Amino acid sequence: MGKTFDEINEKIRQGNAVVVTAEEIIGIVEEKGVKEAARQVDVVTTATFGPMCSSGAFINFGHSDPPIRMNKIWLNDVSAYGGLAAVDSYIGATELSESKGMEYGGAHVIEDLVNGKKVRLVAKSHGTDCYPRLDIDTDITLKDLNQAYLFNPRNVYQNYNAATNTSKDIIYTYMGTLLPGCGNVTYSTSGELSPLLNDPEFRTIGIGTRIFLGGTQGYIAWEGTQFILDKERVDPEGTMYAGATLAVIGDLKKMSSRYLRAASFERYGTTMFVGVGIPIPVLDEEVMAFLSVQNRDIYTNVVDYSVPRRSKPSLRKVNYEELRSGSIELNGKTVQTAPLSSLNRAREIAALLKGSIEKGEFFLQEPIQAMPKDRGFNPLKDRAVK
Amino acid sequence: MKKLKVILYFPPESTDKPFTYHLVKDFDIVFNILQAEVQPGKRGRLTMELQGSEKNIEEALEFAKSHGIGYRPFNKNIVRNQGECMDCGACTAVCPSGALYMDKKSWELIFDESKCLLCELCIKACPVKAIDVNMFV
Structure with a gap:
């Protein structure tokens, strides 16, 4: 006995849909079993709030008079893409300021815009008959822009390595500061609350799914870059998923810096903490069985980031319950573990999303296309040397 | 004592x-x-x-x-700007004394100043610059 998206949306419209978070569902399934839980609960909300480097925004500045075809563009001294039509651009989260370096980057420009701050726009052009102007130096704010939408090609990693460092030197990475001699282990996930660990085989999530993104409603636009569907069984009952990812889109003008934060990792550079929440409709018992996943059953590799190669060695497999305990055993030594993504803020997002569905402000969108099942993970080859 | x-x-x-x-x-x-x-x-x-x-x-x-x-x-201490902090936990990765740690229930960042060694590693490890040194005379 299953439910359809339409039936669940009708319940939401009538204000009697039963909505719980992916953490709350665990206890419900333990108490009532998968079958009964699937009957009683209509929607389960999932969320994550972590650093996601592959983020950025498309912007249309509007035309100056006389007009300019912008070739080189800077926003607060951060280079933005000038290879689109005259006044369209894309600002990426990890692009660094040409004057402030790693302290300020594209992510900070996006956050400043979201916070209503003035951003300095400098652009240069080669000049054409149709766009005669050669340069411009002015200020913009988010509300002046014709369009500003977040488009993140790779967000919401299903699963990610935990990181450590076996070398004698401290190293600085996108997984934070890693102390020498396996001095710490960092990990970045909301685990049992994480969207793609709760629908790991994409039974309900696909292209077109409506999501919570950065404080407003957004959409899954496409598979994320490097999308791959794979899993490995880990004894006794665990699973280690590979890296499914999502490309997401949403209106920057409606976002809030509480759920979209610029960040800077020491000696790595800038990135963006993106808040994403995904509602999962309980279509049937199989969907519910996936939703009942717990941290102790989800595994990842502890990877040595001091190895400067594409394939870095894994020291061991570990589950998220162990990582969250604060320390794990590594080569016979107890090593402290630290999260990089905010579970506290992810919970806030899952609760917010739950609230908006209960209030009839957020409806489920059935995917218009399923995610691909056949993607591989192709390496980049160097040119053969003669 | x-x-x-x-x-x-x-x-x-x-x-x-x-x-x-x-x-x-x-x-x-x-x-x-x-x-x-x-x-x-x-x-x-x-x-x-x-x-x-x-x-x-x-x-x-x-x-x-x-x-x-x-x-x-000592004329300084470490201060955390609660409004800026996202409770991500990146600072706890480098804290050598356990002064910065995550509450295992709420997953909020806790700062126990009495354990702080003033090594200042957390200041740079914080991705949103929510940790600072407060100097006092």
Whole structure:
């Protein structure tokens, strides 16, 4: 006995849909079993709030008079893409300021815009008959822009390595500061609350799914870059998923810096903490069985980031319950573990999303296309040397 | 029992004296070295937390002074800007003393100042610059 998206949306419209978070569902399934839980609960909300480097925004500045075809563009001294039509651009989260370096980057420009701050726009052009102007130096704010939408090609990693460092030197990475001699282990996930660990085989999530993104409603636009569907069984009952990812889109003008934060990792550079929440409709018992996943059953590799190669060695497999305990055993030594993504803020997002569905402000969108099942993970080859 | 964080300044001629030995042996001080820059024949600096009776700490500092070792009680502490903090936990990865840790229920960041060694590693590790040093005179 299953439910359809339409039936669940009708319940939401009538204000009697039963909505719980992916953490709350665990206890419900333990108490009532998968079958009964699937009957009683209509929607389960999932969320994550972590650093996601592959983020950025498309912007249309509007035309100056006389007009300019912008070739080189800077926003607060951060280079933005000038290879689109005259006044369209894309600002990426990890692009660094040409004057402030790693302290300020594209992510900070996006956050400043979201916070209503003035951003300095400098652009240069080669000049054409149709766009005669050669340069411009002015200020913009988010509300002046014709369009500003977040488009993140790779967000919401299903699963990610935990990181450590076996070398004698401290190293600085996108997984934070890693102390020498396996001095710490960092990990970045909301685990049992994480969207793609709760629908790991994409039974309900696909292209077109409506999501919570950065404080407003957004959409899954496409598979994320490097999308791959794979899993490995880990004894006794665990699973280690590979890296499914999502490309997401949403209106920057409606976002809030509480759920979209610029960040800077020491000696790595800038990135963006993106808040994403995904509602999962309980279509049937199989969907519910996936939703009942717990941290102790989800595994990842502890990877040595001091190895400067594409394939870095894994020291061991570990589950998220162990990582969250604060320390794990590594080569016979107890090593402290630290999260990089905010579970506290992810919970806030899952609760917010739950609230908006209960209030009839957020409806489920059935995917218009399923995610691909056949993607591989192709390496980049160097040119053969003669 | 009293705890006091101090910076001790050693003139070049004092760096070869077994100062910390006297702290323990003569004044019953329990100490924890937070930072040390001491080289023979050069001006040195030692940051440490002293723990002992008020009288013993006072006498130990008098002893230091009488041997030409200057001292200054600690004039800074680490502060966390609660409004800026996202409770991500990146700072807990580098905190050597467990002063910064995640509450295992709420997953909020907790800062236990009494455990802070003032190493300042957290300041750079914070991705949103929510941690700072507060100087006071």
